[in-house]
Every structure is written in structure tokens, then in C-alpha cells.
Amino acid sequence: MRYVYSNSVASGVALGGIGAGSVEIRADGLLHDWLIFNNGPWTTVDAHRNRYPLNERSFLLAVRVDDGEKVFVRQLQSAGYMLGGDPYRAPWLKPVKEIEYRGEPPLALLKYVDDLPVEVEAVFLSPFIPGDLKDSALPVLIVAVKVKNRGAKPLDVSLWAMLRSPFGKAVARAGGNAVVLRDGGEPGDSPLRDGSMALAAKAGEVHVAILRAPGYEDYGFQRYDNALEMLQAWIDFRREGKVKGPPARSGDGLWAVLTTPLKLAPSEERDVVFVLAWFFPNHVDQFGERLGHYYENFFADADSAAQYALDNLERLYGKTKEFHDALYEAKGIDGWVADLVASQLSTLVKISWLTKDGRFALWEGLGDKYYGGPEHNAFNTMDVMAYAMPALISLFPELAAKYLVQHSAFALRRGTPDWVIYALSIPENRREFEKTLEREPYLALDWQRLVETVSRIVERTGKDPAGRIAHFFDKSIKGVDGYHMLDLMPDYILMAYATAKWTGNVELLRNLWDVLNGAVESTVKAQSVEGLPYHTTPAGIEWMRAVQALFKESSSQVMSAALQLLSQRAVLMGFQTFDTWAFYGVSSYVLFLWAAALKAMAEGARTVGRDPGKYVDLLRRAGEGLEKLWNGEYFDLWWDPVTGERDRASMAAQVFGQLLAHVADLGYLVDRQRVASALRAVARRNLAPDEGLINGIYPSGRRPSFVGPTLYENFTRGPYLPTWHTDTPWSGVEFAVAGHMLYEGLVEEGIAVLKALHERYGRGGHYWNHVEWGAHYMRPLSAWMVVMGAWGLKYDGFARRLTLRPAVVPLKWVLAVGGSWGVLDWSSDGARLELAHGALKIASLRLPNRPVSIKLDGKPLSFEVAEADGYYEARLAREVELEPGHALEVGF
Numbered sequence: 001m002r003y004v005y006s007n008s009v010a011s012g013v014a015l016g017g018i019g020a021g022s023v024e025i026r027a028d029g030l031l032h033d034w035l036i037f038n039n040g041p042w043t044t045v046d047a048h049r050n051r052y053p054l055n056e057r058s059f060l061l062a063v064r065v066d067d068g069e070k071v072f073v074r075q076l077q078s079a080g081y082m083l084g085g086d087p088y089r090a091p092w093l094k095p096v097k098e099i100e101y102r103g104e105p106p107l108a109l110l111k112y113v114d115d116l117p118v119e120v121e122a123v124f125l126s127p128f129i130p131g132d133l134k135d136s137a138l139p140v141l142i143v144a145v146k147v148k149n150r151g152a153k154p155l156d157v158s159l160w161a162m163l164r165s166p167f168g169k170a171v172a173r174a175g176g177n178a179v180v181l182r183d184g185g186e187p188g189d190s191p192l193r194d195g196s197m198a199l200a201a202k203a204g205e206v207h208v209a210i211l212r213a214p215g216y217e218d219y220g221f222q223r224y225d226n227a228l229e230m231l232q233a234w235i236d237f238r239r240e241g242k243v244k245g246p247p248a249r250s251g252d253g254l255w256a257v258l259t260t261p262l263k264l265a266p267s268e269e270r271d272v273v274f275v276l277a278w279f280f281p282n283h284v285d286q287f288g289e290r291l292g293h294y295y296e297n298f299f300a301d302a303d304s305a306a307q308y309a310l311d312n313l314e315r316l317y318g319k320t321k322e323f324h325d326a327l328y329e330a331k332g333i334d335g336w337v338a339d340l341v342a343s344q345l346s347t348l349v350k351i352s353w354l355t356k357d358g359r360f361a362l363w364e365g366l367g368d369k370y371y372g373g374p375e376h377n378a379f380n381t382m383d384v385m386a387y388a389m390p391a392l393i394s395l396f397p398e399l400a401a402k403y404l405v406q407h408s409a410f411a412l413r414r415g416t417p418d419w420v421i422y423a424l425s426i427p428e429n430r431r432e433f434e435k436t437l438e439r440e441p442y443l444a445l446d447w448q449r450l451v452e453t454v455s456r457i458v459e460r461t462g463k464d465p466a467g468r469i470a471h472f473f474d475k476s477i478k479g480v481d482g483y484h485m486l487d488l489m490p491d492y493i494l495m496a497y498a499t500a501k502w503t504g505n506v507e508l509l510r511n512l513w514d515v516l517n518g519a520v521e522s523t524v525k526a527q528s529v530e531g532l533p534y535h536t537t538p539a540g541i542e543w544m545r546a547v548q549a550l551f552k553e554s555s556s557q558v559m560s561a562a563l564q565l566l567s568q569r570a571v572l573m574g575f576q577t578f579d580t581w582a583f584y585g586v587s588s589y590v591l592f593l594w595a596a597a598l599k600a601m602a603e604g605a606r607t608v609g610r611d612p613g614k615y616v617d618l619l620r621r622a623g624e625g626l627e628k629l630w631n632g633e634y635f636d637l638w639w640d641p642v643t644g645e646r647d648r649a650s651m652a653a654q655v656f657g658q659l660l661a662h663v664a665d666l667g668y669l670v671d672r673q674r675v676a677s678a679l680r681a682v683a684r685r686n687l688a689p690d691e692g693l694i695n696g697i698y699p700s701g702r703r704p705s706f707v708g709p710t711l712y713e714n715f716t717r718g719p720y721l722p723t724w725h726t727d728t729p730w731s732g733v734e735f736a737v738a739g740h741m742l743y744e745g746l747v748e749e750g751i752a753v754l755k756a757l758h759e760r761y762g763r764g765g766h767y768w769n770h771v772e773w774g775a776h777y778m779r780p781l782s783a784w785m786v787v788m789g790a791w792g793l794k795y796d797g798f799a800r801r802l803t804l805r806p807a808v809v810p811l812k813w814v815l816a817v818g819g820s821w822g823v824l825d826w827s828s829d830g831a832r833l834e835l836a837h838g839a840l841k842i843a844s845l846r847l848p849n850r851p852v853s854i855k856l857d858g859k860p861l862s863f864e865v866a867e868a869d870g871y872y873e874a875r876l877a878r879e880v881e882l883e884p885g886h887a888l889e890v891g892f
Helices: 224-240 302-311 313-328 335-342 345-351 382-395 397-408 417-425 427-439 447-461 488-503 506-526 541-550 556-566 588-608 613-629 656-663 672-685 731-743 747-765 779-791
Strands: 013-015 023-025 059-066 071-075 093-095 098-104 107-113 118-125 140-149 155-164 170-175 178-183 196-202 207-212 248-251 254-264 269-279 352-354 360-362 794-796 801-803 811-817 820-826 830-837 840-847 853-856 863-868 871-882 887-891
Touching (some): 013 107, 059 118, 059 224, 118 313, 140 155, 140 254, 155 196, 196 254, 224 254, 254 269, 269 302, 313 830, 335 747, 360 397, 382 488, 382 656, 382 731, 417 447, 488 506, 488 588, 506 588, 672 731, 731 747, 731 779, 871 887
Parallel strands (some): 801 840
Antiparallel strands (some): 013 023, 059 071, 098 107, 107 118, 820 830, 853 887
16 A cells, blocks of 8 residues: 655644634644634743643534435545544544645645545635734634535535533523524633633534533544434434534533535536634733734624624625735736745744734744744834834835834833833943942942932933833733844834835824834934944854853853953943844844934924934935945855955845835845845855755855854954854844845846745644744744735835836736735736725826826826836826725836
């Protein structure tokens, strides 16, 4: 007997609403990794992180077919005999032979293959409608099953859906088209407390039952007495296609079962829809605060959520499918590119929090036994969110704004304990403070005098860290871990400006202005040389470990003091997002971000009526710094203006700041030919066969993954280690670089990067689970920039200007702008944009082709054309607002 096995069930499409918890439908037809119960790595409560009330044997679909001569029963799963299926005890209760699975977030399509007189297919989805946050945050899973008679005889067919109660003791009610399972006595601190689940169906005939079968998910019919009710139910289903049971009961080991008998004429097909809904409001953090879920604002329990989904099924299913089709029914790109890009929509569902009061958070990664990751708490990581934010701005700008406002409250403030320590970590301040300590050795015991003293010192030296941007939330979503990265400040500025600009929200920019200006000031005053952001030691975890290793035989006191005494800063201030890769001096990665941020500040200042002068001056200096990093082919990793030393490694993300400048419609920071040259160098040097796009490669090509631990090829001689950040590919970076290549018209290079990524994650069933620090990592949400890059998309919501420069022609694909989306169809003769959701205001179009006509729903619009920056800009005589069902057409 020959079998071919591939581990294709290591991940699946995550279903559930944004912030509502999730469950994965995988290729075996089963629901895995139930994270709907405020449990698992999704929660910050340690006691609940290993709790999984349901597993892959807790929900099942089955079909029964009677052709008048024979009766067939098949479980719609291919993982093997389970849930009563048994080649000895119940040989008639079989799994299907195989499943053809297409994971296409926000849905999955399953075709069940077997020797049956019917064809059975199912679509699993949760509503996902960009621009509609409420209906994209529903705690529901919809399963639309299609059954088709493929023969010449009429058939009696019935579908079965079953759900195990997650409660130790449940109170269950059956009626109409649904069974509702409620908490029957969970302890007060249980994540299931006050919760409920509902299983409902939409079909011509629905039968509901509540069955008791303790341990059935593990033992099937082996424990005969416990499984009697379930055994009889399967027998009834086999015999007559329906199951009946009592309308109410309580206790342990309960199962909800729905059956939907129907008749099929020859060649006839019918649809049955099942809805699985949940409601678990006892979402508390590790401090005991009840955060709840956004869905609580709309529903009282799982039953009301299920009925809402059924009542609005056509719209919820239809709009989700419409977005899916816009994304996957592309022309001009290969289907696997759409697959790869859309795979990360699953991540947004998987890692999100959206509390009852509307606070939004994304886990940096989910803790995983094999891949590691956060063990307790890591939300809204600023340097990683810089990669994810363009997706939020495009699809759910409301969430982008929430993120920015929430984070603004945690900028480093004067007079706080954190500020005192960061200020005293700066050598100039520390030296002054030590003089004071000689006179007042017990100053630290008087908080008020301590703050006053440090404030006076900072006033004298000018070295003030106030305004630094926080890294991530490590205390639920109300406390941060630190301010140690140099890229956090420009990251925040760029995200804030892009969000305001795409949405045309001047008020957001105005409200955040003091925080944005503080981010600039803190960088210049506390962490710069010649006005350029400057990496000081310690700047990488590998450097810190190497220093500590020198004192491994020393006392714990010496060990704890070693890093502070041997570093340029007593606390970490010189890191960046590649935090096990120590930079020194001025890096291309951070300087490009800094230059883009300064350009954003200059433009933003004009928008809100402020003086842009200081930002323009700093931008000039940043340009001079980038000139010194240019080596004729690409931008060196870093250069130190103090020592004159440099590191010539080719960094995959060296011009990431230019990409974010494109997203924010800021133009080029350096000559565009240099940007293209740098990206070509990255494709040539960093794209490793059978691996992917390696983060850093030296001109020598020498790598620790070939030679073992070695030293960086620069004057620091720091440790250059295998599996650490320099010598690995990050899918979040790969997506971003590929998207940038498309923006620059480097299609062959961009597709090559994506192809390597597609092949790497396609193996082992990891397509919907990209890893970095943990599983389901946030950074790969950068995948959406591939769509943006393919269109050369930019949008200025202040001026209502839409910019497009397709990387390939013809091209037909989804276009999303600030929560409005539709399909853009572009050819050499013209372009047609039809909106499906939202409203898009357009006063002008910047295009690579000269427009000769512009029409709205077939009616000509008046416009004038001007040439600038390689575009033809068509200024409309009057602004138009494109709405769903309407089309804007441009002739070339």
C-alpha cells in the first residue's frame, strides 16, 4: 500500500473576527487551535495560556446519502477514523478519501473527494469586509455546504454538524434552527465564565438535538455506556437522515447536533449553511482588569450573534466573497502571488485584540513551544508595526488611528522614573550627576529633589531623551517595556503622517503633533551626531551576550554591572528592529527612516500651520549622511562619523524608509536611480538559493550558516552568529522588499523574492503561519505592500489625489484606499476602477500615461493635464466621490 504524505496541516486559514478570537480550518477538514476562549498564547493570563477547552475533534460535519439501494455515511474530514468512526465497531462511519483544500483568506474552500453519488463542497469563512470594522469583528464562523447530485437517480441526502460543549458543566437549549450551550457553573476566574456558544443552520428542514457523551471525542464508542446516545444518533442519522433529542438539558459531556435532510433530483444542487458563534466576555488581563471584546457592544450572547449572521447572511457572505474575488481573480499576476499576499490576512485575525471599549492591539508573535516567542505579553511593537501599518491604513484605517492614539500616551515624559534613568544614561548628563552625588550622596532617596536635579542637568547639557517612543506593551496594553530602539521615533512619525494623509484626517495630525515633534527632538538631543541618528553600544543582543561571556566566572554583582560600565549608554538606546544585529554609528536603515520622517514632518508642519524650517534643515543633513553611506552600488550598512569606520554589508532592508516614503507619498529621498541600484544589489547579493532573502550579506559572501560562528567584517569584530538576525530571511522584510521592487518597476527581482518565500512557507503546511519571534508573526502583514507596489499606489487624502503606476500592464487586481476598495482594470488603452465598498474622493489623478478622457459612469468629466515628476496629473474641474457600484474610467 503506497501513501504520499506531506505535513499540510501544520497551519490553516484562521477564522473569527478581528479581536474576537480565532480557530483554524485546515486541510484535514477539521477545526484546529481554538483560541476563542480568551486562552492559549492569545491571552496574557499565564494560568490560561495552556488551556484549550476544544480541540480538532470538537466540531464535525458529515453527510448521509441514500440512493434507494444503498446508504452511505461519510465524515467530512480526512484525518482518519475518529468521533465514532471505527473500522471495527462502526465500519460504515468513515472519513472521506481525501480533501482538496484551497486556503484563500478570508475563506477556505474544501472539496470532499469520495466514491459517493454526490459532490460535496464547503466554504468556511468569517465575515471580513475592509472598511467595516463591526462586521469584520464578529464572533462567528460560517460554513456554506453545497451538495450536488451527480447521477441520474433522485437522492435523499442529509448533512450533520456537531459541536462539543467547552464547559465543564453546560446549560443547553435547543429550538428552531439552533442549539445554544451556556456556562453552567464556571469559576469566576475562568476565561469561559458567562460564555456561550451556538450552532445554527439555514436550510429547508433542520432538526436539533442535545446529546450527552462524556469522553466521546477521545474514545468514540469504546466506552460504550458513555457513548450510547451518540451511537443511537449516528444510527438514526444513517437510517433516516435526522436526529432528534430533548429541547433542554444540563451537565457535562454535552454535544449540539444539527441535521438537515433534503431531497436532490438528478443533477440538482442545494446549499445548507451552518453558523458557529461564540461569546466569551471574561477576557481579563494579567492584572485582573476585564477588557472584554468589541463584539459585546452588539450582542448579548452567542445566540444573538448567530442569528445576526443568519439574518444578514447574504450581505456578510456576499461582501466577504466579493473582497475575496477582487483579491484572487487577478489578471497580470500569477495566482500564487495572490495566494502569498492574502495568506497574511489570516494573521490579522489570529493575533488581534479589540476590547469592549475599542482598544486595539496586535501580538508581535504568538508564543510557541517550537518557535519560541512572547511568553507573557508583547503588543503593538512599534518597529514591527511599521511593516504592518500600510495594511491597516489600506483596509481598516480606524484601527491604524486607534493604534497611534493609544501609543502616543506612552511617549517618554519628563519627570517620570523612566525619564530620569534614560536621562542619566547619557554620558554628559551622567558626568554632571556624579559631581552632584559627591556633594549629595543620598539624593536618590528624595524623589522631588532628584527630578529637579536631573531636570537642571538636562537643561544645561541639552541632552534630553523626553519624547522617545515606546517599544511595545509588556503590561497588558497599559504599560511599556522601554524606549531602546533608534528607529521607533521615525517609525511612529511615518505611520502617523501616512494614516492622516491617506484618510485626510488633519485633526489626527494636529492632535499628535506634540508627540511627533517630541520624537524628533529626543532623537536630535539625546541620540545623534551631526544631527544624524546615532547607534551607541549596546546596540545588539549578541554584543551584550559576548560582553557578559567575558565575566561568566565573576560574581552576579559584577555580571550585572559589567554591561552598564562597559557600554556607552547605561540603558539600551541604540538598538533597532534587527535586535540581534549590532549597528554602530549612522546606519542606512535608520537614516532612510529618519529622512522620510523629516520630510513627513516638514509637509505635516505646513498642513497644520507650523514652521517647517527645522525639519527642512535636518532633512538636508540627513541627505548628506545618506550620500556618505552610498558606495556606488548600494548603501553601506553603517558609517561612523566619529571614527570614520564603516560596515559594507548589503542589508536587505537598507532602503525600507524609502518604501514608507512611497506609502506616505513623500517622493524620493535620494536619486531614484540609486534606490533602484540598491534594490538590484539586494536581489543579486542577498537572495540565497534554497533559502530566501537573507537580511545581511558581506561582500565576501562569508556566512556563519556555512562556516559557523564567526566575527562581523568591521572594526568592532562583534559576534556574527548562525540563526541570528543577520544571517536569516524574514518574510516580513521579504514582502516589503518585493513590494518596494514593484514600486520601482523591478518586476523580475520582486517576483524572484516572492517565489523563494512562497516555496519556503509552502513546505510543511506553514503557509498561513509565518514565524520570527514566535508564530503568526506581525511583520509579514507587510504582504499588503505587494498589492500597493504592483499598482504604484499612493493617495493624498488632504489633496484628494490618487497616484498610480502599475508595475505590469495589463493588470486587474484589488485596489484598497483607506477602507474603500474595489477592482482596478488597467490596460494600455485605459483603466477602469469600480468600487465595491466605501467612498473614494478624487480631485486629481497622477498617471504614467497621458489621459485623453475621464468618465464617471460613462459621463465625461472636465479636467486639465500637467506634467511633473514623471507623471501626468489630471486635475478634475470638480471633485468626485466614487461610491459602490460606480465606475471611473480613464482613456489613454
